[in-house]
Amino acid sequence: MAEAGERPDEDELIARFLRPLATSEGAAELRDDAAGYAPPPGHELVLTTDAIVAGVHFFPDDPADAIARRALRVNLSDLAAKGAEPAGYLLTLALPPDWTVNWLEAFTNGLRADQQAFGLSLYGGDTVRTHGPVWVSVTAFGLVPDGRRPLRAGARVGDCIYLSGSVGDAALGLLLRQNPDLFKSWGISIDERDHLLDRYLKPQPRVRLASTIAKFASASMDVSDGLLGDLERLCEASDVAAAVEIDNLPLSPAARKALRADFDAQAAVLGGGDDYEILATLPPEHVKDFEESARRARIPVTRIGEIVGGAAGRLRVTSGGRVLNVPARKYQHF
Template identity: 50%
Template sequence: MWRLAISTPSRPSEDDLIARYFRPMAGEGGMALLDDAARLPGEAGRDLVLKVDAIVAGVHFFPDDPPEAIAWKALAVNLSDLAAKGAAPRGFLLALALPPDWTEEWLAAFSRGLNDGAAATGCPLLGGDTVKTPGPLTISITALGSVPAGRMPVRMAAHEGDAILVSGAIGDAALGLALRLDAAQPWAAALDSGQRAHLLDRYLRPQPRLALAPALLAHARASMDVSDGLVGDLRKLLAASNLGGTLELDRVPLSEAAAAAVAREPTLLERAATGGDDYEVLCTVRPSEVAEFQSRCASLGVPMTLIGFVGGAGQPFEVRRGGEPIAISRGSFSHF
């Protein structure tokens, strides 16, 4: 239920707020946000895929980040999980907890960013709730998608001998966050203005790899998105399948900007592989299908890089650099 217990005269009422900022982006199933529930028609032969993620000011984004970017990120981090499952988005629910200092200007910009994300990904707003909080600003989105019945590539479906691949580039967001925290770090001197802008944008505006759905459904055995850090997320995937494996750190794909930073400061490669916020797709594929899978992904506009292989049950998970195992104490971000 949409409910906002704020009576400040200079602000719109709850009904006006919904009508002005959220009703214009509501999908057909949301019935113009005039009801307390959404309605979606069933799809014969397809499974429903659901995902919920929350982002919190001071934890997942800076309170003074552009509101358009905050909105985009809130939606994108959820759609990234749908993308890793080969799911087509059907819509989303929004829970927005606003602190006392919110302004109508901020909310207008936030709604623009959310609408841009919804339009770009074909994922309409279906409904939600808006509440008052003493802080901080908290945004929770539940994304809904669908896949052909029985075809969703789950984490626990990896097989011994599978190739491990990852989409796009790794580490941009982690380095972008590092720049956001301290733009004067020595390695930043190796970057030009365009490279700096690229890293910062990858932190602010992740790109869910929804285009990869046909290739993943055709070839991937196990799949998940990379949100907390490549090393840690791969460890989770292998553990879910009760298998070991190897990750070749030298094979991890880097953007031009990240490569320039790592060339200046080689220790940044480990930071890139563990920092998180990549929102790329990590998956396993039969070795005999790797070439076809990579070709198909490239045709969809997203490169897919081979970074290791799945081992057997009881075998360890190893990260290697220069062909030798290395120790990484912290493989990914953790809240606790």
């Protein structure tokens, strides 16, 4: 962390750094024991929470503003996958003894920038001291029209499988953080290397796709623990199987070069996490309208496979019609 100056106590910390983020009336300027929020008529509240810990979910030397954005965005990604527009969030921040004013100022600046970008407010939370690494927990909430929240359990045989954006960039970016010289053996440019690093450091939640997901998807989730592992989870919840053609996967130019140069990179693309793209299934009759709605939202979507009958969670992965033996590699948190 940055060099420490004179540090405020907890009340001063909240007043100086966090109260300016509580822009909604229901937050009561963080001067009360709890906040209030009334969903508008015709909408249900969608809630999600994720915690990130230094040395586990981010590098301890990552910029403070990027840590803040990551903590918020991984939750916004969950909301988008449920078709929910973000409305607000709660924040718990655990600071180690060596925290500094400069670090916290950069952290809250990152939150402020994303609040403005995604249209939400801080509603409350907690600040605590820890003798371990810094950690951040965000509980976010959003709004979806009544009855339109797509569950993991909604996929049906015959549904088409779609993926937003591109897959594998964040996992490749993590490999580059761990081994900075890898980009040379992959034959990618400095700009392409920086693209992969940025995709790992700053997730891009597909908030603009939320209303499209709510309107058309039969099942949906975000890809946080690896494409195949998360697809397996969706299929298990829906009691179906899936067929995936990996040649159809949407890849960035940098990822394609890495795969051509290093076959082992395939494991990162298919099984690595942190993409925070949306994985959705759609009845065939909704495909055309879904694609058009996504185009208007300026979010690329790609059909990568189909829901089929079979043992719950079984994946049939092919390349050019040839069946591949690719383990799903579900990420386990414990």
